[in-house]
Amino acid sequence: MEYFGGIETGGTKVNCMVASDPEHVLAYERIPTTTPDKTIGDILAFFHRFQAEHEVKLETIGLGSFGPVDLNPNSPTYGYITSTPKPGWQNAPLLPAIAKELDIPFIFDNDVNAAAIGEHLWGAAQDSQTFMYITIGTGVGGGIFTNGAAIHGLVHPEVGHICMPHDLQKDPFPGWCPFHADCFEGLTAGPAMEKRWNTRAENLAPDHPAWELEAWYIASALRTFICCYSPERIILGGGVMQQETLFPMVRKFTLELLNGYVQSPAILESIDSYIVPPGLGDKAGIYGCIAMARLFKEGKI
C-alpha cells in the first residue's frame, strides 16, 4: 500500500495527515494556525515525528491552503500566501518553507480546489466531470473542476466575491466584505449572519427567518454558478451549511430562480442529488490533500 502526506492549512487550524485513502489513515493531527513560523514548525514536527515512529515511505505530499495563494509554478512566489488580510501571513512562503525541510515531492493548490479533488476521488462527485465544491463558513470559497482539473487561471477563482442581487428594502444589512460589501461572502458568510442578526449563526433557531434569507442568497449565487459552469453537481460544505434546514430551501429557491431555463433532468427532476453536502463531510479538505498527492504520484494532475 502506498502512503501520502496531506496538509490543509486553514485560517484557524491546520490538518496534517498520513493516509493511503479515507479508509487507511496512519496519522492525523490538528494544529492551531498561529504565526507562519510557529505553524510551519508544527507541521514539520508532525512529519518528522511520523517518520521517526514509522517505517513508512511517503510517496508525495499534497498541500492545500487558505488563500489567496500563488498557484503559478513559473512564478518566483509559487506556493506563497499572497494578499490575505490575515495578520502576519501576507507573502508567507508556505510551500517553499515546508518543502525544503522534507525530501518528498509536493503538489500545491488552494484548500477549496483540494476539497473538490477529494470529493471527485472519494466523495459526492465521483461520477461528475464538471462540478463545484463551495464552502460557506467564516468566509466563502469554491473550487471548480472541469476538463480534467481544477480551474486555476490568472490567480484562482474567488467565487465568494461575485456580484449579488441585494434588495436593501427587504434586507437593509449592507454586507461586511471590506472590498465589496454585499458580495456572496459579504451577505452570507458566518460573520455576515452574526452582524445582521446580532447573534452567532449557530444560536439562530432552525425556523428563524434568517435561514430563509440565507437560503435565498445562496440560491441566487447557485443560479449564477449554474449559468457560469453548467456543473453536473454542486457540493455545499462549511460551518453555515451545518444548519440542515438550509438544503431543502436552497434547492427550492434555486429551482425558482432558474425558472426552468436550464432544461436538464439532473436539475428539474433530481435537485436533491444535484445540490448535496460533501461526501467526505468536514474532512473534504484534508482528504482532498491526500487525493491530490495520490493523483500527483499517478501523473494524473
Add this chain to the structure above:
Amino acid sequence: MEYFGGIETGGTKVNCMVASDPEHVLAYERIPTTTPDKTIGDILAFFHRFQAEHEVKLETIGLGSFGPVDLNPNSPTYGYITSTPKPGWQNAPLLPAIAKELDIPFIFDNDVNAAAIGEHLWGAAQDSQTFMYITIGTGVGGGIFTNGAAIHGLVHPEVGHICMPHDLQKDPFPGWCPFHADCFEGLTAGPAMEKRWNTRAENLAPDHPAWELEAWYIASALRTFICCYSPERIILGGGVMQQETLFPMVRKFTLELLNGYVQSPAILESIDSYIVPPGLGDKAGIYGCIAMARLFKEGKI
C-alpha cells in the same frame, strides 16, 4: 495545404466557409436563417456547389450553433437545437441532418465556444490558457476556455442568465428576459437597451447616459466572471460592443467594482489588454468553426 469547412448557425443568419485559416479562404457565403428545412438545405447546397466547383478535399467540418444545443456525444439528441424560443427550431436535428448528407467528419459546439476557440487559435487569446469570449448583441452568451478545452458541463454555460445587482430606484427598467427579467441578458442585450430607451441602441449618441449604465452592468457581470473563472483575458464582442465608447467605461467600472481584490498585474496594471475586442472581429464565430475543424483533425479537441 489542408482545407476545412465551417458552419456558424446564428439566429438570423448562417455563415458557411471553406478555409485553411483566416488568410486562406476559398469560399464564404451568408445565408438567412429561416426554417430548419430551408436553412439546412441552403447549407448543404453551399457545400455541394463547392465540391462541384473545386478539386479540394475537405478534411473536417466545424459546426457552431446558436443554442441551447445538446453537446453530449452520448445523447440520442446530440447536435440538436433544444429548448430555443426561436419558432420552428425547438428540437431541430441540426448536426445529424447536415452530417448525413456530407461524407466528412464533423465537430460540433455552440457558437460562442466556437468563437472562443477561434480567438485562441488566431485571435486575441493566443497566449491565454483560461479566457472568456462574450457576445452582447440580440442576446448575451459566452464561451469559456480552460484546462485545454471549452467548458461544456451538464448542458453548456449560459452566462447571459447570471444574477445581477439591479437598483430599481436608479434603473426602473425591469429587464426583458422572459425567464429571469433582470439577468445579464435581460438588462444589457440590444432589445433591453431598445425597450429601456425607446430607440434602437445604434441610435443612441455616444454621450447618451444609456452607455454609462450599460457599461456599469457589463462591468458588474465581468466582476462576477473574473471571480468565477480567473480568466487571463476577456474578449467582448457582439453588436452592442460596436459602440466603442463602451470599452474604456467597462474597464474603468470593472476596476472600481473589483476594488483591488484580485491582485494581478494583468488586471491592475494592464486593463487595456485584459478586456479587449475580438481579434477576429465579427468573424470570430465562423473562423472559430474553421479552427474547431482544424483542431479536431489534429486530434487536439
